[in-house]
Amino acid sequence: MRRWFITIVLFALLFLAAGFGLGIAWSNRATPMPTATLTPTVTSTSTATRTSFPTPADTPTPTSSATATWTPTSNFTPTIAQTPSRTPTPTATPELRGHVLEQANCRYGPGAAYLYEWGLYPDNVVTVLGRNLDGSWVYVHPWYFVWNCWVNTSLLKLNGDVFSVQQRTTLLPLSDLYKPPTGAHANRSGSEVTISWNEVYMTEDDNRGYLIEAWLCQSGQQVVTAVNPWVPLAVLHDEAGCSQPSTARLFTAEKHGYSQGVPIPWPPAANATPTPSRQ
Numbered sequence: 001m002r003r004w005f006i007t008i009v010l011f012a013l014l015f016l017a018a019g020f021g022l023g024i025a026w027s028n029r030a031t032p033m034p035t036a037t038l039t040p041t042v043t044s045t046s047t048a049t050r051t052s053f054p055t056p057a058d059t060p061t062p063t064s065s066a067t068a069t070w071t072p073t074s075n076f077t078p079t080i081a082q083t084p085s086r087t088p089t090p091t092a093t094p095e096l097r098g099h100v101l102e103q104a105n106c107r108y109g110p111g112a113a114y115l116y117e118w119g120l121y122p123d124n125v126v127t128v129l130g131r132n133l134d135g136s137w138v139y140v141h142p143w144y145f146v147w148n149c150w151v152n153t154s155l156l157k158l159n160g161d162v163f164s165v166q167q168r169t170t171l172l173p174l175s176d177l178y179k180p181p182t183g184a185h186a187n188r189s190g191s192e193v194t195i196s197w198n199e200v201y202m203t204e205d206d207n208r209g210y211l212i213e214a215w216l217c218q219s220g221q222q223v224v225t226a227v228n229p230w231v232p233l234a235v236l237h238d239e240a241g242c243s244q245p246s247t248a249r250l251f252t253a254e255k256h257g258y259s260q261g262v263p264i265p266w267p268p269a270a271n272a273t274p275t276p277s278r279q
Contacts, residue, residue, distance in 0.1 A: 096128040096165055098140065098156035106149035108172055110137035113211060113228035115173075115253065117149040118142065126151070128158065130168025133224060139168050172211075175257030178202055181210065181232070181250050188267035191239045195264055197232045200252045208253040213261070217242035217269070228253065240269030 100120045107114040110132040120126070126140035129148060138156070141148045150170075153162055183198040195212065209230035216225050216238045227234055238246050246266055252259035 094160060096158060096160045096162075098126050098128055098138070098158045100124040100126065101155055101157055104151050104155040106140070106142065106151045108149065109170065109226060110139070110150045111226040112152075113226040114150065115208060115255070115257070117147065118145050120151060120155075126156065128162070128165055131162055131165055133167060135162040138162060138165070139170060172251070173257035175254055175259065177206065177256060178252045178254055178259055180252055180259040180262045182262075184250050184262055184264045186248070186264050186267055188238075188269070191237055191269075193236050193238050193267060195234045195236065195248070195250075197250060199232045202252070202254055206254040206256070208255055211251040211253045211258060212236070212248055212264070213251075214238075214246065214248035214264075215244075216246050216248075222246070238269065
């Protein structure tokens with residue numbers, strides 16, 4: 001039994017020795033060199049084809065030829081324009097001005113019947129913008145006042161002729177504080193026309209009566225007349241003999257202005273030609 005044990009031990013030792021030797025031999029082996037892989041290289045050989053370029057000797061020499069000179073012949077004869085004659089410039093009419101001779105009331109219309117607008121005083125300067133039909137009143141712009149108004153021509157010293165300005169009409173200041181008069185009626189007795197209407201109640205402070213503007217026939221001509229009655233009654237002088245019929249209109253007057261005007265039915269003169277009615 002002991003012999004078998006010893007035998008087994010010996011075999012084991014021999015086995016271990018053989019394995020150790022094989023390990024040493026493996027570690028001492030020669031390291032193999034890497035094998036070089038040859039990659040074929042393709043060399044491209046380009047064969048250039050020479051292109052023949054012309055040498056200076058090959059360049060053709062231009063031949064100089066004579067250049068024809070063209071001389072233009074003008075058949076155009078210029079026409080000299082005549083200098084236009086100077087047209088004379090019309091001379092502007094000098095501005096008509098006036099100096100106030102004495103204190104005056106400048107009003108909303110051409111007559112003492114119209115409401116007062118502004119006061120003018122001696123030596124005030126005004127520019128004349130227009131006139132009424134006969135030139136007795138002029139429409140002016142006071143140099144120190146923003147609004148225009150009417151003043152009696154006799155109260156001004158003008159630097160020219162009053163008829164050098166155009167005839168002019170202006171609008172009245174409108175007020176709706178009071179209604180226009182109603183019931184206007186006119187009766188004729190020869191050349192006298194009596195006008196009446198219903199009274200319009202106004203406060204004492206506002207009351208400025210009434211205004212009648214009439215286009216009347218006097219001495220064969222139509223004249224404009226303005227009156228300022230304080231009661232609802234007025235008498236106007238109107239004759240026969242004019243080509244146009246006489247007319248009139250009535251306003252309520254208060255200190256701020258006038259109501260809308262209402263027409264007054266006007267009786268024709270005894271020998272006046274009746275106005276044909278419009279169809």
